[in-house]
Amino acid sequence: MHGYALAQRLKNVSEDYLQIEEGSFYPALQRMLKAGWLKTEMGLSDRNRPVRIFKVTAAGRKHLEKELASVEKMFAGFNRVLALAGE
Amino acid sequence: MGWLRQLLSRRRRYDELSKSIREHFEEKIADLMDRGMTREQAQSAARREFGNVTLIEERSREVWQWPTIESIWTDIRFAFRQFGRNRGFAVTVVLTIGLGIGLNTAMFSVVNAVLLKPLGYRSPQRLVVLSSSITPIHFDEMVSSAKSYDALGAYSGREDLALSGDGQPEVLKAVRVSGNVLDILGVQPLLGRSFFPAEDKAGAPAVAMISAELWRRRLGGAPSIIGRSVTMAGVAYTIIGVLPPEFYFPSAGTDVWLTRPSEWSVLKPESRRISPILHVFGRLKSGVSISQADAELALIDQQYEAAHPGMLDTDKTVARLWNRPPLHLVLLKNQLVSGIRSKLWLLFGAVGLVLLIVCANIASLLLARATIRSREFTVRAAIGANRRRLIRQFFIESSLLSMLGGAIGIALGEAGLWFTRSMTALDLPRSGEIRIDGSVLLFAVTLSLFTGILFGLAPSLSASRPNLLGVLQGGGEGVNFAGQKLAFPGLSSRSFLVAGQVAHSTILLIGASLLIQSLAHVYRIDPGFQTSNILTMSLSPSPTRYDTAQKKTAFYSALIEHIERLPGVKSAATATALPLTPYPMAQVRVTGRAADKRPLAMILSVTPRYFEVMNIPLKRGHEFSLHDDSEALPVAIINERMARRFWPQYPGGLDPLGQHILIGSHPKPTEIVGIVADTRDYKLTEEPELGVYLSLDQQPPQSAMLVIRTEGDPLSFVNAVHQQILKLDPNQPVSAVASMNEVVDASEGQLRVMMTLFGIFAAAATILAVIGLYGILAYLVTRRTKEIGIRKALGAERGNILALVVGRGLRLILSGLLLGMCGAIVLTRVLHGLLFQVSPTDLATFVGIAFVFISVALVASYFPAHRVASVDLMQTLRSE
Numbered sequence: 001m002h003g004y005a006l007a008q009r010l011k012n013v014s015e016d017y018l019q020i021e022e023g024s025f026y027p028a029l030q031r032m033l034k035a036g037w038l039k040t041e042m043g044l045s046d047r048n049r050p051v052r053i054f055k056v057t058a059a060g061r062k063h064l065e066k067e068l069a070s071v072e073k074m075f076a077g078f079n080r081v082l083a084l085a086g087e
Numbered sequence: 088m089g090w091l092r093q094l095l096s097r098r099r100r101y102d103e104l105s106k107s108i109r110e111h112f113e114e115k116i117a118d119l120m121d122r123g124m125t126r127e128q129a130q131s132a133a134r135r136e137f138g139n140v141t142l143i144e145e146r147s148r149e150v151w152q153w154p155t156i157e158s159i160w161t162d163i164r165f166a167f168r169q170f171g172r173n174r175g176f177a178v179t180v181v182l183t184i185g186l187g188i189g190l191n192t193a194m195f196s197v198v199n200a201v202l203l204k205p206l207g208y209r210s211p212q213r214l215v216v217l218s219s220s221i222t223p224i225h226f227d228e229m230v231s232s233a234k235s236y237d238a239l240g241a242y243s244g245r246e247d248l249a250l251s252g253d254g255q256p257e258v259l260k261a262v263r264v265s266g267n268v269l270d271i272l273g274v275q276p277l278l279g280r281s282f283f284p285a286e287d288k289a290g291a292p293a294v295a296m297i298s299a300e301l302w303r304r305r306l307g308g309a310p311s312i313i314g315r316s317v318t319m320a321g322v323a324y325t326i327i328g329v330l331p332p333e334f335y336f337p338s339a340g341t342d343v344w345l346t347r348p349s350e351w352s353v354l355k356p357e358s359r360r361i362s363p364i365l366h367v368f369g370r371l372k373s374g375v376s377i378s379q380a381d382a383e384l385a386l387i388d389q390q391y392e393a394a395h396p397g398m399l400d401t402d403k404t405v406a407r408l409w410n411r412p413p414l415h416l417v418l419l420k421n422q423l424v425s426g427i428r429s430k431l432w433l434l435f436g437a438v439g440l441v442l443l444i445v446c447a448n449i450a451s452l453l454l455a456r457a458t459i460r461s462r463e464f465t466v467r468a469a470i471g472a473n474r475r476r477l478i479r480q481f482f483i484e485s486s487l488l489s490m491l492g493g494a495i496g497i498a499l500g501e502a503g504l505w506f507t508r509s510m511t512a513l514d515l516p517r518s519g520e521i522r523i524d525g526s527v528l529l530f531a532v533t534l535s536l537f538t539g540i541l542f543g544l545a546p547s548l549s550a551s552r553p554n555l556l557g558v559l560q561g562g563g564e565g566v567n568f569a570g571q572k573l574a575f576p577g578l579s580s581r582s583f584l585v586a587g588q589v590a591h592s593t594i595l596l597i598g599a600s601l602l603i604q605s606l607a608h609v610y611r612i613d614p615g616f617q618t619s620n621i622l623t624m625s626l627s628p629s630p631t632r633y634d635t636a637q638k639k640t641a642f643y644s645a646l647i648e649h650i651e652r653l654p655g656v657k658s659a660a661t662a663t664a665l666p667l668t669p670y671p672m673a674q675v676r677v678t679g680r681a682a683d684k685r686p687l688a689m690i691l692s693v694t695p696r697y698f699e700v701m702n703i704p705l706k707r708g709h710e711f712s713l714h715d716d717s718e719a720l721p722v723a724i725i726n727e728r729m730a731r732r733f734w735p736q737y738p739g740g741l742d743p744l745g746q747h748i749l750i751g752s753h754p755k756p757t758e759i760v761g762i763v764a765d766t767r768d769y770k771l772t773e774e775p776e777l778g779v780y781l782s783l784d785q786q787p788p789q790s791a792m793l794v795i796r797t798e799g800d801p802l803s804f805v806n807a808v809h810q811q812i813l814k815l816d817p818n819q820p821v822s823a824v825a826s827m828n829e830v831v832d833a834s835e836g837q838l839r840v841m842m843t844l845f846g847i848f849a850a851a852a853t854i855l856a857v858i859g860l861y862g863i864l865a866y867l868v869t870r871r872t873k874e875i876g877i878r879k880a881l882g883a884e885r886g887n888i889l890a891l892v893v894g895r896g897l898r899l900i901l902s903g904l905l906l907g908m909c910g911a912i913v914l915t916r917v918l919h920g921l922l923f924q925v926s927p928t929d930l931a932t933f934v935g936i937a938f939v940f941i942s943v944a945l946v947a948s949y950f951p952a953h954r955v956a957s958v959d960l961m962q963t964l965r966s967e
Contacts, residue, residue, distance in 0.1 A: 003107050004114035021138035022115075026108065030150040033100075040103060047117060051110045052103060 002043070002051040003029070029054060037063050097151050104147050108140065142471040158476070159483065166484045176456065177488065180449050183855075184492025184538060187445035189499025190438045190848075192523065192531045196504055198435050199530075200521040202428060206420055207333075207520075209273020210370075213237075214419040215377065217367040217384075219411060221400045223349035225391050226365050232387050235380040237372050240265035241365040242337050243351040247627045247790050248319040249820050254305065256820035258627055259319060261343040263351060268344070271370050272336060278302075279313040279328030287346045295324040296344040299332040319343065320352075321631025333519050337366065352630070352789060358752065363400040368419065381415050388414055399674075408674070408687050423516040430841060433917055437598070437848045440591045442538065444855050447584040447591075450542035451859055453485065454581050457546035478547045485543025486536060493535025497523065500531065545584070582899055585863050588856040589903025589940065590910060592849065596936050597911040598918060599849035602842040604932065605923040609835055615766030615775070616666055617702035621827035622801035622808065623665055627790035628819065636717045639787035642816070643694060644713070649811045650795060655804065657796040660697035661783055665792050665827075666766055667834040673751035675779060677733050688729060688777035689768050690750065692786060698724075698763055700796045708744050708761030715782040722785070723748060724761035726778035750779060757781070771835060772923050794827070801826045838921055856903075857943055864896050865951045889952045896948030897941070904937055 001009065006029075007022040032038045037060030043053035056064065112133050119129035134140070152158075170177035205211050221229075230239050242264040250257045266282035269275070277299055286294050295317070297306065306312055306326075316323045330344070350356075351364045371380060385402075392401040399405075402413035417425075424431075464477055501523055515521070523531075626646075633639045643661050650659045664670040674685040695711045698704075706727060715722050725748075730737040737743065747756035765775035783791065797804050805824055812819050825833075832839065875888055915927040925932075 002114070003111040004118075007111070022111070022136050023108070023138040023140065023143040026104070026143055027146040027150060030100075030104065030147045034150050040107075045110075045114055047114070049110070049113065051114070052107045 002045055002053050005045070006054070032060070035063075036060070100151050101148055104144065108144065112137070139471060145471075159479070162480050162483045163487065165480070166487050169484065170487075173456075176452070180452065180488050181492045181495060183445055183449060184489050184535070185495030185499055186851075187442040188489075188493050188496025188531060188535055188538065189503055191442050191534055192496055192500030192527060193503035193507060194435050194438045195530050196500065196523050196527045197507060197515070197521055198431050199524075199527055201515055201517050202424055202431060204517075204520065204526075206423075206517075207274075208419075210373075211420060212418070213371045213373065214272065215369055215371055215380070215416040216419050216422045218415050218417055219400070219405060220363040220366050221414070222363050222398060223360050223365055224395060225363075225398070225400055226349075226367060228391050228394075229367065229384075229387055232390070233380075233383055235372055235375045235383050236369040238267050238271045239367060239369040240268050240271050241348045241367045242268070243348040243364045243366070244353060245338070245341075246352055247625065247822065248343060249321075249627050249629055249818070250305070251318050251321075251629070251818050256818050257305070258625070258820045258822035259301070259342040260340055261319070261345055262337060262341050263345045263348040264337070265348060266346050268336070271368065274331065274334065276328040277331040278310060279326070281328060282346050289347065289350075291346070293322055293324045294327045294346065295319075296328040296330055297326055298330055298334065298342050301342040302329045320627070321629045335517065335519065337368075339516070339518065361398065361752065377416050377418070384414055384416065427515060427837075429917070429920065430837065434841070434844055436914075436917075437595060437845060440595055441848050441852050441855075442534075444588045444591045444852050446538055446542045447588045448855050448859050449488075450545045451581045451584045451862065453481075453542060453546040454584075455862075457481075481547030482540065482543045485547075486539035489535045489539030489542075490532075492538075493531055496535070497528065497531050500527075581863050585856070585859045585899050586903035586906065588852075588859045589900055590907035592852040592856040593904055593907025593936060593940065594911045594914055595845065595849035595852045596939075597907075597932055598915055599842070599845040600932050600936065601915060601918060601922055601925055601927065601929065602838070602845050604925045604929070605921065606835070606838055606842050608924040609771050609838065612767065612771050614666065614771060614831065615703060615764055617796075618827045618831050620797050620799065620801055621700070622795045622797055622804055623823070623825055623827055623830060624793050624805075624808070624821045625790060625823040626661070626793055626812075626819065626821060628816070630789055632816075632818075636787050639789075640716055640784045643783065643787060643791065646793070646812065646815055647694065649815060650793075650808055653804070653807050653811065655798045656808075657798060658696055658700045659793065659795045660694045660700045661791040661793050662693040662697055663691055663783065663788050663791055665794070665830055666701075666768060667771065667831055670768070672776075673779075675729070675751075675777070676749050678747040678749055678756045680733075686732065686777060688750075688779050690779050690781065692781045692783040692788060692791075694783045697780075697794070700794050701766075702796075703766055704764045706738075706762045706764060707742070708759070710761060711782040711784070713784070716784040717786070719785070721753075721755050721757040722760045722782055723750070723757045724763055724780040725759055726763050726765050726775065726780075728765050728775050729777040729779065730762050732777055748779070750781075771831070792823075793821075838923075841921055853943075857947055860896065860899065860944060861947045861951075863899070864892065864948050889949075892952035893945060893948040896944050900940055900944035904940055908933060908937070 003026065004022075007025070010025075029038065033040065033054075037057060038054050039057050040052050041055055043051060045051045115133045115136075116126070116129040119132055120126060124132065137143075206214070208214060226239075226241055233239065242262055244262075246261045246263070247258045248261045250259050266284055266287035269281040276296065279296075282294065282296070285291055297312075297317075302308055302312055306315075306317065312326050312329060315326050317326055318324070324343075324345070335341075348365055349359055351359060354362055354364065371377070388402050392398070392403065395401075397404075399408075400414075405411050406413065467477065468474075504521060504523065507521070628639060628642050633642055647659045647661065650656055670689050670691055672687045673690050675688040676682065676685045693711070695713060695715075698710055708724070711722065711724070725743065727737070730743045733748075734741055734743050743759050743762060746759050748759065749756055763780070765778070767773070768776045768778065793808075795801070795804065795808060809821060812821060875883075875891075878888065878891075911933070912928055919927055
């Protein structure tokens with residue numbers, strides 16, 4: 001996806017819960033580019049304008065899976081502790 | 088290698104980034120326009136929702152950089168651009184810092200070489216020397232009984248040996264040392280070998296070690312020197328070794344090292360065993376402390392005194408005669424520097440003060456510039472620079488300036504050292520080791536950095552809190568950076584700086600003027616003899632060719648006769664020592680009186696007419712005559728001080744003439760035939776000693792000083808006199824040629840040098856302080872131009888305006904003066920040892936300096952005040 005589309009998507013998906021300035025994730029994008037988790041390509045936007053698109057790389061996907069796994073573990077832990085609170 | 092590829096593709100990344108962001112905007116604007124906004128509305132909405140574009144772009148770029156290093160590099164480039172634009176300012180600052188750091192670097196190399204660096208010997212912290220000299224008998228007992236040392240050695244006083252052979256006759260400085268000297272110190276000879284123990288015993292063959300300098304300069308500089316025979320003072324010595332260059336034991340400038348220190352040629356053989364001629368040094372055993380060794384010394388001294396009562400070097404005698412503490416050990420290092428240590432630290436402190444003043448000046452300059460650049464910094468803050476970045480910019484600028492200044496300073500320091508080396512009057516120990524080496528460079532670099540931080544601090548702190556609104560509205564220079572309305576932005580810090588400068592300069596000026604006054608007092612002292620138009624030089628007739636007393640006497644008399652025949656020479660004489668140089672002493676008592684009243688007296692041997700040459704008034708009796716030679720009865724001339732000492736009713740009461748005195752261990756009583764006036768003997772600043780003059784012809788010495796009274800400049804007679812000497816004896820070298828005035832000057836050399844250096848520092852400091860004062864007053868006046876215009880419009884007279892500005896200047900000076908005076912009261916105590924007839928808190932000096940500063944302040948404030956007071960009223964009101 002290109003930059004603007006990303007921003008819109010984030011807003012929609014989080015249902016406007018994450019209120020961030022649109023430009024603020026550009027540095028993050030660059031960091032991910034530097035780490036090799038993203039790569040850029042030329043593509044077309046919905047309006048058929050030429051834009052740069054960010055795509056996840058194989059390494060990025062692996063990293064994503066690892067991160068997701070650890071987040072899930074964390075949440076599982078939370079849930080167990082919270083379940084205890086209920087007792 | 089990923090990072091390398093990243094580095095090379097950075098341009099492309101930046102490009103991509105900007106394009107991405109632009110595309111983002113275009114998409115967003117298109118979207119918003121679809122929803123019904125106009126282009127302009129869409130644009131501003133998009134911008135708002137995006138955030139700070141410049142900042143975000145910069146942050147994104149930073150991902151691809153090594154942020155800190157890169158931004159520091161940017162700052163450095165920016166700083167250089169700034170310097171280029173303000174060349175005058177940059178050059179001034181760099182040169183000023185260069186001067187300050189140069190002075191400090193030079194001074195530190197001296198302090199480093201003389202005081203801080205450990206001596207170049209093996210484990211120098213175990214090398215010790217005895218606090219006073221002892222007799223050979225005492226030394227032998229020490230060697231046999233002492234257990235605290237790895238080894239002990241001794242050396243005796245310097246001797247002058249005439250070198251004969253091919254080339255000009257020359258006088259060499261020789262010293263006799265124990266054969267184990269190199270072992271004790273842990274030094275290897277450059278060539279050849281050290282002495283064998285057997286060569287230290289009486290009757291052994293005559294061997295010598297020479298200095299590298301003598302070897303290269305006079306003896307060929309080839310390895311074949313080893314084993315060669317060189318004749319000195321009539322004796323053929325075999326050269327067995329060459330010492331490394333910069334070997335300065337026991338003192339600098341030694342050319343030749345001989346063995347058997349107890350065979351000191353200056354004394355007659357009979358007197359040597361019982362005279363304290365040996366200076367003892369040694370290496371402590373590891374694990375033995377100085378106090379343990381001292382305790383052992385005291386024990387040995389007790390046994391020595393019991394076995395040899397009445398010797399001149401027992402603790403009791405030394406305490407009685409010279410008021411010195413008992414024999415104890417001193418680290419070799421400390422003994423070398425004892426006289427000079429406090430003075431060097433004093434000078435070091437003084438240059439430190441000068442550097443502080445330099446920093447204050449520059450900080451002041453920077454503050455002024457910071458005020459001018461306030462606009463630049465607020466704009467930078469507005470586009471997102473953070474405070475740390477701005478402070479960093481300041482520090483980078485000031486560090487760059489100070490590093491550049493430091494580089495210049497190091498070069499200046501090297502030049503300054505070259506100048507110091509020619510200041511032999513300070514007589515620095517280890518002077519050959521003074522150079523700019525690694526530790527000095529480290530010091531210079533550290534000092535430059537520190538200086539940069541110091542004077543970067545003030546402006547950076549005050550300038551880094553920009554008051555955005557105020558500046559952008561155009562009134563920015565009337566408020567300080569914290570947003571408070573200040574009457575004069577940056578002024579309070581600058582005032583503080585100027586007051587500080589004035590304080591420091593005051594301290595230096597007071598110190599310098601105290602020293603100058605001391606020197607003036609010293610020179611006003613009447614030495615008791617004539618100092619102008621007298622030529623002096625040292626003679627050492629060869630002991631082999633002039634072996635008997637008759638031959639020596641004949642030589643000296645013939646010499647005097649020939650010299651007196653020269654046109655322009657009034658009279659000539661010889662003496663064993665010149666006034667104000669070291670001389671021997673002996674105990675003296677009057678025959679028939681109790682043996683316990685034996686004070687020490689200066690003993691000087693002179694030829695007839697000595698007192699006439701030196702213009703020392705003869706009070707009673709007569710000078711020596713040609714009849715007073717070795718055949719006749721011993722005669723003496725005493726000075727008035729001695730006369731008063733032994734005959735308290737002098738000039739009344741019993742006439743000392745005709746009485747007899749016993750000198751030292753001499754059995755024969757000596758008749759007093761004359762009384763002369765007192766002279767300053769050892770130092771101009773000390774009271775005359777008890778003095779006994781003996782007839783040189785009765786005991787002609789191996790070397791003597793020639794004194795010649797001339798008409799006109801004595802130094803113009805040097806060649807003529809030298810010719811006469813060579814005519815009499817072509818192999819006779821002379822040395823130490825000087826006019827009596829030069830000898831007198833040299834005796835107070837240390838005070839002179841200290842005074843000169845202090846004077847230079849004080850002058851530099853004062854000039855800087857005055858410049859600082861002028862600068863701040865000029866600035867103040869420009870800032871207040873509008874206010875002054877209003878005052879004038881309201882009817883203020885020119886006088887009131889003047890009073891306003893001058894008053895401000897005076898207030899600054901007075902606060903600085905007060906601070907400086909308090910500082911001086913505390914600090915000038917350090918000068919105590921150098922001052923003469925002037926108290927460290929001399930009221931007249933303090934008041935005088937205060938007066939000088941106030942007058943200078945008045946003058947410095949007058950000019951800007953005058954300028955602003957006379958300017959056209961309308962102009963001042965319009966200026967902003």
